[in-house]
Amino acid sequence: MQTTPPVRLVTIYRPPPSKTNGNNFRTFMEEITAYFELLVISTGILLVLGDFNLHIDKPADKEGAEFISLVESLGMTQHVTGATHRGGHTLDLVLTRNMDNIVPRVAVEDKCLSDHYPVFCVLPLHCLMPKTQEGNTNITPDKDSKDLVHEFSTFFIDKITRIRASIVSEGKSKSFSLTVQKPPSCALDMWEPATEDELKRIIMASPSKSCGLDPLPTNLLKQCVTPLLPVISTIVNNSLITGDVPSAFKLAHVTPLIKKPSLDPTVLSNYRPVSNLPFVSKILEKVVSSRLTSYLEHNGLQETHQSAYRKHHSTETALVRIQNDVMVALGGQKACLMVLLDLSAAFDTVDHRSFLVHSVTLVLKVAP
Numbered sequence: 272m273q274t275t276p277p278v279r280l281v282t283i284y285r286p287p288p289s290k291t292n293g294n295n296f297r298t299f300m301e302e303i304t305a306y307f308e309l310l311v312i313s314t315g316i317l318l319v320l321g322d323f324n325l326h327i328d329k330p331a332d333k334e335g336a337e338f339i340s341l342v343e344s345l346g347m348t349q350h351v352t353g354a355t356h357r358g359g360h361t362l363d364l365v366l367t368r369n370m371d372n373i374v375p376r377v378a379v380e381d382k383c384l385s386d387h388y389p390v391f392c393v394l395p396l397h398c399l400m401p402k403t404q405e406g407n408t409n410i411t412p413d414k415d416s417k418d419l420v421h422e423f424s425t426f427f428i429d430k431i432t433r434i435r436a437s438i439v440s441e442g443k444s445k446s447f448s449l450t451v452q453k454p455p456s457c458a459l460d461m462w463e464p465a466t467e468d469e470l471k472r473i474i475m476a477s478p479s480k481s482c483g484l485d486p487l488p489t490n491l492l493k494q495c496v497t498p499l500l501p502v503i504s505t506i507v508n509n510s511l512i513t514g515d516v517p518s519a520f521k522l523a524h525v526t527p528l529i530k531k532p533s534l535d536p537t538v539l540s541n542y543r544p545v546s547n548l549p550f551v552s553k554i555l556e557k558v559v560s561s562r563l564t565s566y567l568e569h570n571g572l573q574e575t576h577q578s579a580y581r582k583h584h585s586t587e588t589a590l591v592r593i594q595n596d597v598m599v600a601l602g603g604q605k606a607c608l609m610v611l612l613d614l615s616a617a618f619d620t621v622d623h624r625s626f627l628v629h630s631v632t633l634v635l636k637v638a639p
Contacts, residue, residue: 278396279313283321296334304341311345316373319366322387328354328361342366350377350392357386365392423527426539431619438620457570462511465558467500470507473557482547483524489550507555520552572633
């Protein structure tokens with residue numbers, strides 16, 4: 272225990288002897304004698320608590336009397352008086368060394384918690400205050416939290432607005448034209464409903480991360496997933512049928528995280544916004560993603576060179592493809608040029624109207 276002076280707290284439980292566990296009093300006395308002989312010479316204040324299953328309240332009980340004799344011979348004191356069990360016997364003990372003089376009072380009360388009564392003892396000790404570690408949020412502490420929220424919100428919104436305004440529109444660019452693909456013969460005009468088994472698999476396989484907008488923690492939702500499945504299934508399938516996402520699912524908890532620890536925390540441009548959506552919103556996303564991916568792959572509409580956000584594709588597969596193309600080009604005595612683009616706030620600057628137009632070219636049913 273972290274106290275002044277330090278306390279060595281020992282808890283002991285002696286199961287009642289039986290044919291099953293093979294315990295007997297003589298073996299117990301041999302083991303406890305050797306153990307107590309080590310404890311009484313240990314540093315710090317010694318406090319031994321436990322259920323010894325000995326009737327020390329009965330002077331005629333030989334086992335109880337022998338145990339108390341051992342305690343006293345080692346310069347220790349047993350402080351509990353009165354019954355600690357509903358059977359009327361003193362089974363739960365508090366032991367200390369005589370020289371420690373650490374337990375001024377012991378009380379036994381029947382709290383109806385179990386067949387054993389709780390034993391209370393008061394220790395005149397000073398608990399050490401735990402060392403407090405200041406959380407480094409990298410945000411200047413001398414500003415009001417509401418002001419900080421407003422500043423971050425304004426900065427991130429203005430950043431997206433400026434980037435979108437700087438993007439050259441199709442009408443202003445003569446060197447670029449958008450080629451509209453010929454609509455395929457297939458069509459995704461109906462979304463397959465999600466079964467409760469599918470939803471359960473998705474929920475249990477998802478990380479147990481919670482969002483500040485979630486009505487209950489994700490780990491609790493997983494524990495209660497069976498009774499909640501009909502409700503979640505109704506929400507997800509109604510969204511698929513109507514083509515409408517609940518407004519609550521469109522809200523995100525945004526946390527500004529500094530890009531590098533070495534950057535100045537007072538400069539807003541050194542932060543990136545990290546959005547965390549409600550858990551059920553993520554479940555809906557995964558259901559839609561599975562159906563959309565299946566449709567695109569089955570009909571050959573998936574982008575051939577896309578490596579991100581595809582199963583069995585990653586930065587490694589992208590690098591392998593690039594290296595292969597470079598080696599083939601050089602082997603064929605051809606020049607090889609590569610352009611690497613890093614789009615700032617790529618997802619936030621997606622034009623939703625253009626995205627819907629592109630979706631129509633893939634013959635996806637778009638809700639009005």
